[in-house]
Amino acid sequence: MTERVIKPLGRGFLFLDSHPAGCARLVRDAAAKVDRRAPERRTALVIGSSSGYGLAATIAGLARYGIDGIGVSFEKAPxxxxxxxxxxxxxxxTAVLAAEFGREFHFVNADAFADTTKTEVLDLIAERWGGIDHLIYSVAAPRRVDPRTGETYQSALKAIGAPHTTKSLAFEDGRPVLQEVGIDVATEDEIAQTVKVMGGEDWARWVTALEERRLLLPGFNTVALTYIGSELTGPIYRQGSIGAAKADLEQTARTLGKDGVRAMTSVNGAAVTQASSAIPGIGLYVSLLHKVLGDSLQTPIQQSVALWDQLTGEAPFDLDGEGRIRLDRWELADDVQAAVRAQWEAATRDNIADVADAGWFLSEVRRLYGFDVPGVDYEAPTEVDVEWPGARGA
Known part of the structure; x- marks a missing residue:
């Protein structure tokens, strides 16, 4: 047993330590916001279940529909x-929560890209349930090692076609600072590597592996979570190297959608996540979006509830012309985008503290690590040696 006081020490949006009690409280608070439905026999596999939208999908599935299944993520022990x-x-x-709901939900701590991980997970599915109803793919990684070639691919945050300069939000001693950040042009190789890391190849391998083992139950569906976003962030995101990977993800959905497999991408709305906070311009954009919408900004847990309602047939699919599930219509409404653009154009180094909801954004980043969570005593020692649930931790 090792208890100590944890402080939010770090640089920029990265912290050296996480607060166990704060992280636990975040899970509890998210689950408490979900209205429960009568559970029915549904089994799900969530790839990327420990953070961001993958975590929200896991909590929402457990709290709303009482799913059984497996979550896969890659985390470091204390x-x-x-x-x-x-x-x-x-x-x-989340494992404690699942047990309280009376659900059988396992968590595997391993590299989702590895074939050994797929074998371990599929063996467990075959042993415990004989198949799954749903696969949610939510992986955001900086690099990927292809287990079949041994080659390592590195993703790039770069523009395509021409360099781009964007406004971006930073903090100095807790004070918001508006910066101009230049974005270089990606080479063809950098674009290709980004697609290898963040595109649809690994998602397809998971579905194919399940199919080959005959582990897809009747009515099976799968979604890969994605983002489109605003024209304001388009050059670095949707029209950039990441966007090329997202386009590949959407093409993969069309390829997978056959022989009893319903495959779609789910376009989520903007949120503060560990992946998004590292992208230039996204922090400023999301802080302006919150300034415009306030509590009307839909959280990942709210969007995940809507996603599960559609996956289970509780609600009809809300699809666009490309067959994508749209959970982001609230964000891209014309009046919302017009208001955000006006704030974006008005933002200067002198008025950034007033124009953007920078304090909210910084607090949300800190909450990613378990800090700034209401109801947690940050002066009290907390146990840091928390075991991975079950015997399958790494």
Whole structure:
């Protein structure tokens, strides 16, 4: 047992430690916001279940529909010097939550890209349930090792076609600072590598592996979570190297959608996540979006409830002309985007604290690591040696 006081020490939007009690409380608070439905026999596999929208989908599925299944993520255990990663603590609490709901939900801590992980997970599915109803794919990784070639691919945050300069939000001693950030042009190789990391190849391998093992139950459906976003962030996101990967994800959905497999991408709305906070311009955009919408900004847990309602047939699919599930219509409404653009254009180094909801954004980033969570005593020692749930932790 190792208890100590944890402080939010770090640089920029990255923190050295995570707060176990704060991470646990976040899971509890999210689940408490979900209206429950009568559980029915549904089994799901969530790839990327420890953070962001993957975590929200896991919590929403457990709390609303009482799903059984498996969550896969790749987190670091506590060491003598550092706490575990925030996702480690969130997963531990999600497992406790699942047990309280009376559900059988396993968590595997391993590289989702590895064939060995797929074998382990599929063996468990075959042993426990004989198949699954749903697969949610939500992986955001900076690099990927292809287990079949041994080659390592690195994703790039770059523009395509021409360099781009964007306004971006930073903080100095807790004060918001508006910066101009230049975005280089991606080479063809960088674009290709980004597609390899963040495109649809690994998602397709998961579905194919399940299909080959005959583990797809009748009515099976699968979604890969994606984002489109605003024209304001388009050059670095949707029209950039990441956007090329997202386009590949959508093409993969069309390829997978056959022989009893319904495959779609789900376009989520903007949110503060560990992946998005690292992208230039996204922090400023989301802080302006919250300034415009306030509490009307839909959280990942709200969007995940809507996603599960559609996956289970409780509600009809809300599809666009490309066959994508749209959970982001609230964000891209014309009046909302016009208001955000006006704030974006008005933002200067002198007025950024007033124009943007920067304080909210910084607090949301800190909450990703378990800090700034209401009801948590940050002066009290907290146990950092929390075990991974079950015997399958790494």
């Amino acid at each position: 060491t003598a010097r550092r706490t575990a990663t925030a996702g480690w603590y969130r997963t531990a609490e």
